[in-house]
Amino acid sequence: MARQNSRQPPPEKPSDRRRRSHIILSFWLIVLCLGLPIWWKTTTIYRANLPLQEMLDWSDGKACRPVFPLHISIQANALQEHEAQHLLRLTQHALDDLNDFSGHHLRLQLAPPSGTSHYDRDSVLTIRLAPGETSTANFEPHEPVLDITYPPNGIPSPTSSSSPLATYIASQLRSAFAEEQAAISSLLSASSIPSDHRPQGLSPDASDALSKRPARSLRYAPTYHLTFSLFTGGPLPSSWDIEGAIDEYMKPVLDILSPIHNFTIDTQVQLYAAPGVQNEVLNKEDLSSFINAAEWPLSPSIGGAPTINFIVFVGDQTIATPSQQSSSEGDDASAPASHSWLIPQWGTVYLLPLPHDTTHLAASALKQPFLTFTSHLLSLTGIPQSGSLPLRLSTLARIRSADLLLRASSTLGSLARLALALPSISIPRSVADGVAKTIRHLRLACETLGGPEGLAHARVAEAEAERAFFEKSMVGQLYFPDEHKVAVYLPLLGPVAVPLVMGLINELKAWLKRRRDTAEAGKGKKRE
């Protein structure tokens, strides 16, 4: 008996047993009462409610049909009221026959007869009809006005159903807006707007211009950064009157563009800068490697605003022959040899030959380079090639607003698809706010498309949509599948959990066994 006692430990005291249960309970209470709520609170993914269906509608083009109603007023001071009305009707007819793109609609209206130099600010273009020798059409260079003269017999009689003058005006208008129409329609076709809004046929000429335009111009950004650099092969010139030159030649263009873009500017002077190509005469192939990207401190467009570089290179190098230049159309044609070339989506290089002892470049010496730069800046911002400047600018504004509208819509769509595809991604409140703001501004932009407010709203919408899509806290969790959570939890919590769980199981087993024993003992007693 004593022997057996020494092998088998004596039964546990009830007080010890109770103490052990209490200890296990104390650990489990901490786990359950503190650990679980904290786990729930710190790892639940916050998903703000997004109007997913509305976002998808926008990206599918169901929410907004981009329509550009363009009002064109006709000033015909020399015509009778009813004659003018009739001409207008006929022209509108001719226009409608020519137009196959419903989103881009030219609507004519008769301007009240008034002073000659006045033009209607509400309409995109004012046509000033005046009697003349033959049919001619001329754009006013500084106002959105098209002067059309007509031969004396050009006025249609009230009964006729067609008139050469009406057809002439219609074709003039159409050619004036052809580029814009083509640009917008290509934007729409590139997006997922349903095909019934698209024009059926594009002239090969227009499609050629279209393919060139986006290739050359920079992607839209609300702000562009302009870098003006003076590179010289030697020690001179070491200073330039850049502020004066910018104020005089660049500022007017920047002011004109200011409703569409903001610009920031910096300048630099680099002495002893060796170009990438040392030839005396630069061939077309050399131009692409002229920029010495490795050594010239030209800031790349990483983050912030995209940079447009304007480089004045002081040196003796010349460009081979003007006829070989295909990329410097904006350059002064009267110059015996080209001095500059445009690098698509990047900027412009201007070769400036100077006497070797020039120490300071005056603003006047920079006139030619800067005129080149301004014209290249316009083509880099994607402004249309033809038409008068005011008309080109308003066209640019419309193209940009359409572009922004579509991009904001497609960003919304991507965000909605992302939120649907990744149920574990967190969506912070700021994203939901951004989406709501985007949709509000998109709606406003859609209503006022074609006008300046439309552009402003589209800009806000695009910026908000991008901000919401690239929300930092969302990107971090983008690629965090559920399997990875095992790798996060297990190494630490696994070892901790083993003694906790085993302790609990043993305790429960012992408790069940005790209950069974007492039950059996009770039964045994009854039987006795």
Added chain:
Amino acid sequence: MDGAMVTPGRTAGLFAGAAVLRLAIFTLLPKLPDLLTGRVEISTPVTSFKRLQEGLFLYNHNVSPYDGGVYHQAPLFLPLFSLLPDFSSLPIFTYLLYTAADLLSALALWKIADSGEAGSSALFTSPRKGKRWSGFIIAALFLFNPFTVATCLGRSTSVFTTCAILHAIAKAVSGAPFGAMIALSFASYLSMYPLLLLPPLILLSYDRQRPERATKSGLKFAATCASVVAGVLAVLFQMSSLVTGSWEFLPSTYGVQLTLSDLTPNVGLWWYFFVEMFDSFRSFFLAVFWLHLASYVGGLTMRIRRQPLVVLTLLMGIFGIFKPYPSISDTSLFLALVPLYRHVFPLMRYTFVIAAVILYASFLGPAFYHLWIYAGSGNANFFYAITLVWGLGQSLLVCDLMFAVLRDEWEVERPEMVGKEIRQI
């Protein structure tokens, strides 16, 4: 080795010796304290003397000391150190303050040792209790422990926390529960983590109440003690907010410990984890680490209910391993209390391994840190690996001490098993 042999002369000699050692190093080797102040093993973001001086400078120039996110220590240090003469011109006063703090800690330790609480508490008397070291030896072991000396020379403010904790225990064993609670409140105010010592300290005070004014009801006693701590802490917080003019010290001192926003390497286990942690899980694992630290309190207090001083000692060891910003000062506090258990040393199984591991880590730790930071021939993993070894050594000591104490208790219940091999089931 007997308490009776200690004469007042020897006591004075011990304290004078410890003070002279510290002041001699301060004055004769003025470079050494500054070197030690910069060591990560001694100065953590929440105890560093350099950061204290930064906070002091801002405070004396009427700028909030918490501006700039360098100073993370309790606000009441600032008026205390402002009272001292300027450190750059008369550093001797600061040296005296730190030396005095160490001597006061040793005094408290002496009292704890002489009370005999380690060998025979109110509910349990060890059969081995005769075999113990006197307060003189235990105080000497504390005062001349290289870790303690280095902490004092490094002027880490954890010296004051150590002092407050030891005084809280000393007050508790001498039957002054309110004094104990007030001292613990100060310790908690300075470093926050000592608040977790409250349950075992309440039990210790409860067991050692003076019979003439004892509170019988345990719950009532605990509630009184807890309210004393809360009251003292409230007063201290109120004073702090008056001193700094706002409540921003709360997030900058305790918030930093709770959220580990300063990831300066130290000898603990937290910093490396949270350098590597995915941001989205950071708050969850912060909670897990804190819960882990806190979860030992309840279990240990219940398991070793009969010897609350053991619980306090073991918790001190656990905190030295697992708290967010540990330093060798926490280890020195733990090592100061371990010799109280001289009577269970024969029951410990791994003393040699523990001593070897702790020595190994103490010598290789600084070397690996040098390799990582200065020589550049190692990386963070070098240092982290050696801190793991350091943590392993300490946790072995904690486990072995716990084993020895439990075995000591068990042998009272089962006298026939004395000296026999046992197996854990």
